[in-house]
Amino acid sequence: xxxxxxxxxxxxxxxxxxxxxxxxxxxxxxxxxxxxxxxxxxxxxxxxxxxxxxxxxxxxxxxxxxxxxxxxxxxxxxxxxxxxxxxxxxxxxxxxxxxxxxxxxxxxxxxxxxxxxxxxxxxxxxxxxxxxxxxxxxxxxxxxxxxxxxxxxxxxxxxxxxxxxxxxxxxxxxxxxxxxxxxxxxxxxxxxxxxxxxxxxxxxxxxxxxxxxxxxxxxxxxxxxxxxxxxxxxxxxxxxxxxxxxxxxxxxxxxxxxxxxxxxxxxxxxxxxxxxxxxxxxxxxxxxxxxxxxxxxxxxxxxxxxxxxxxxxxxxxxxxxxxxxxxxxxxxxxxxxxxxxxxxxxxxxxxxxxxxxxxxxxxxxxxxxxxxxxxxxxxxxxxxxxxxxxxxx
Amino acid sequence: xxxxxxxxxxxxxxxxxxxxxxxxxxxxxxxxxxxxxxxxxxxxxxxxxxxxxxxxxxxxxxxxxxxxxxxxxxxxxxxxxxxxxxxxxxxxxxxxxxxxxxxxxxxxxxxxxxxxxxxxxxxxxxxxxxxxxxxxxxxxxxxxxxxxxxxxxxxxxxxxxxxxxxxxxxxxxxxxxxxxxxxxxxxxxxxxxxxxxxxxxxxxxxxxxxxxxxxxxxxxxxxxxxxxxxxxxxxxxxxxxxxxxxxxxxxxxxxxxxxxxxxxxxxxxxxxxxxxxxxxxxxxxxxxxxxxxxxxxxxxxxxxxxxxxxxxxxxxxxxxxxxxxxxxxxxxxxxxxxxxxxxx
Numbered sequence: 001x002x003x004x005x006x007x008x009x010x011x012x013x014x015x016x017x018x019x020x021x022x023x024x025x026x027x028x029x030x031x032x033x034x035x036x037x038x039x040x041x042x043x044x045x046x047x048x049x050x051x052x053x054x055x056x057x058x059x060x061x062x063x064x065x066x067x068x069x070x071x072x073x074x075x076x077x078x079x080x081x082x083x084x085x086x087x088x089x090x091x092x093x094x095x096x097x098x099x100x101x102x103x104x105x106x107x108x109x110x111x112x113x114x115x116x117x118x119x120x121x122x123x124x125x126x127x128x129x130x131x132x133x134x135x136x137x138x139x140x141x142x143x144x145x146x147x148x149x150x151x152x153x154x155x156x157x158x159x160x161x162x163x164x165x166x167x168x169x170x171x172x173x174x175x176x177x178x179x180x181x182x183x184x185x186x187x188x189x190x191x192x193x194x195x196x197x198x199x200x201x202x203x204x205x206x207x208x209x210x211x212x213x214x215x216x217x218x219x220x221x222x223x224x225x226x227x228x229x230x231x232x233x234x235x236x237x238x239x240x241x242x243x244x245x246x247x248x249x250x251x252x253x254x255x256x257x258x259x260x261x262x263x264x265x266x267x268x269x270x271x272x273x274x275x276x277x278x279x280x281x282x283x284x285x286x287x288x289x290x291x292x293x294x295x296x297x298x299x300x301x302x303x304x305x306x307x308x309x310x311x312x313x314x315x316x317x318x319x320x321x322x323x324x325x326x327x328x329x330x331x332x333x334x335x336x337x338x339x340x341x342x343x344x345x346x347x348x349x350x351x352x353x354x355x356x357x358x359x360x361x362x363x364x365x366x367x368x369x370x371x372x373x374x375x376x377x378x379x380x381x382x383x384x385x386x387x388x389x390x391x392x393x
Numbered sequence: 394x395x396x397x398x399x400x401x402x403x404x405x406x407x408x409x410x411x412x413x414x415x416x417x418x419x420x421x422x423x424x425x426x427x428x429x430x431x432x433x434x435x436x437x438x439x440x441x442x443x444x445x446x447x448x449x450x451x452x453x454x455x456x457x458x459x460x461x462x463x464x465x466x467x468x469x470x471x472x473x474x475x476x477x478x479x480x481x482x483x484x485x486x487x488x489x490x491x492x493x494x495x496x497x498x499x500x501x502x503x504x505x506x507x508x509x510x511x512x513x514x515x516x517x518x519x520x521x522x523x524x525x526x527x528x529x530x531x532x533x534x535x536x537x538x539x540x541x542x543x544x545x546x547x548x549x550x551x552x553x554x555x556x557x558x559x560x561x562x563x564x565x566x567x568x569x570x571x572x573x574x575x576x577x578x579x580x581x582x583x584x585x586x587x588x589x590x591x592x593x594x595x596x597x598x599x600x601x602x603x604x605x606x607x608x609x610x611x612x613x614x615x616x617x618x619x620x621x622x623x624x625x626x627x628x629x630x631x632x633x634x635x636x637x638x639x640x641x642x643x644x645x646x647x648x649x650x651x652x653x654x655x656x657x658x659x660x661x662x663x664x665x666x667x668x669x670x671x672x673x674x675x676x677x678x679x680x681x682x683x684x685x686x687x688x689x690x691x692x693x694x695x696x697x698x699x700x701x702x703x704x705x706x707x708x709x710x711x712x713x714x715x716x717x718x719x720x721x722x723x724x725x726x727x728x729x730x731x732x733x734x735x736x737x
Contacts, residue, residue, distance in 0.1 A: 050693030105421040147479035
């Protein structure tokens, strides 16, 4: 009994001591209004800056930094400069919730941008919802993300649209009637895309001749490939990440399968051609924009990015960049930089011209935007078709 | 019995006071740290009965937490909304919430019997591998359940029930609920340790053969200890689910099991005080290092410092912070010079 009591005493002591140490007393006075009046717009950023997905976070952060620098250099938004408060989620979803609380309550940001991984966005969303702060995910494509609250937005397209667009492209534009699917069973992105491609391709009148799944980290796809080869499809839908697609393509070509592979934005990486070699020649994937687009917005962005970071940008940086500009647009539309005004503004974003296409925010707070189908030829990517949301039903 | 009730009442009042103080005066971020610490303490003190007291090396604790989290979350979602669907978060009802916690604990406890009865016949490394396997199987099975949300898991898990007079973040009651169970698990663990039953567990740890010779039914005792740990892991899982409002199978990887072991080893295997201290250090350290990391602009630094601290600790104090000792009033008295003579 005594021991239990003394233990609790110790616990209380530790609790109080740690709080005192951190100096975490509640600041009762100021709320959001203070930040807005001070002539600054605080944008919180939470991304995986370390850990296994550090690459996702860092490239997104580059895009965000670039956009903020441009906006601040041209006088800010309505005379107010943007201040970024950036937090590292350490590639852990539960950590995303902890940093979201810090951004929402201690830093009192007006709006938050994050994260790339849908798992992190889903964990952070209830926090911003509770705090009444809008959250914009640059690139979480899982449908559940924006269902977490009416202040949760995104500027990328969804997995369902991506799957449907790939199906429409394969059936209508390439004229294929027989498709096979290979996907990762334990990955939400892969599974979701496969699901929407399957139902959509069937609805259009095509047949899925073979449907195979793999699980975990696989480096050998011989069995799955021979199953698909036996079914003799005209096109193979492979919604996987760039790390696997090279290996999958290699095994297909080894077994003499000539049918083109088709995939989503997960394929994209500066190393794609290098990883896949000649095996991906003539294959297609859906992407956020066309790098060779003559549009001055795209070219301006590509030039500025290369000049600042001295590397090739990827889609994540472009989406981070667009997220900042979408917020700028929302502040202009909403008439101010308070959390409520930005939320209102984001709901009103229509025909926003960004690097990743012209998009509108729909009533479910998702971006309705086109998907660009690219073809791999040699070491080049060429645009084949732009599929609009109105093209798929 | 009246003493137990009095103690429980004192616990409830104490937790209510702590909850009121924290949600009234302290920043949400730091309350969040304390809540995470609380969840770690429940896990660590529960596992200490298995790994520390009984000496059975289990590394599948996250599996029990996962089962508790999903059972509790699903029950709570169905009680509160009637279906799995998107929408705004609501508070769970008091009775429903307690029932959900009970479900979670019992589900994890029953699983503890199912896994423990055969697995505890194994010793040492073999037991570790079997329990690790259990944890991974649980996670993979949950990932494959589309009805439970697949890899993204369950979302829109209700907030913890409201309390009269409490207000603040998410209703400002999380501290009360989490620390109430911290209190319960600590009291139970300490009492267990000092009971005949606890002595028997220690006897099994020290020498199983000798213990059996003395008439200790080691197989049964080990399963009971295992179920104790599993039960509280289930409760911790359900609390975690209600606290974060979403759970995913990947929240419960082997890494989490190992983290709980690290807490025990760091604090001192076999000591309740040690488990508490370990839970505090392991949970708080990465967060305390965050400002340093941000100031220096080196992301990922905390992992390096954290690992270094663990290595240093194990080199210079392999028995952990507390070893097998407990913090008690007696120990405190001994630490204050001059008062020793007074105590008889």
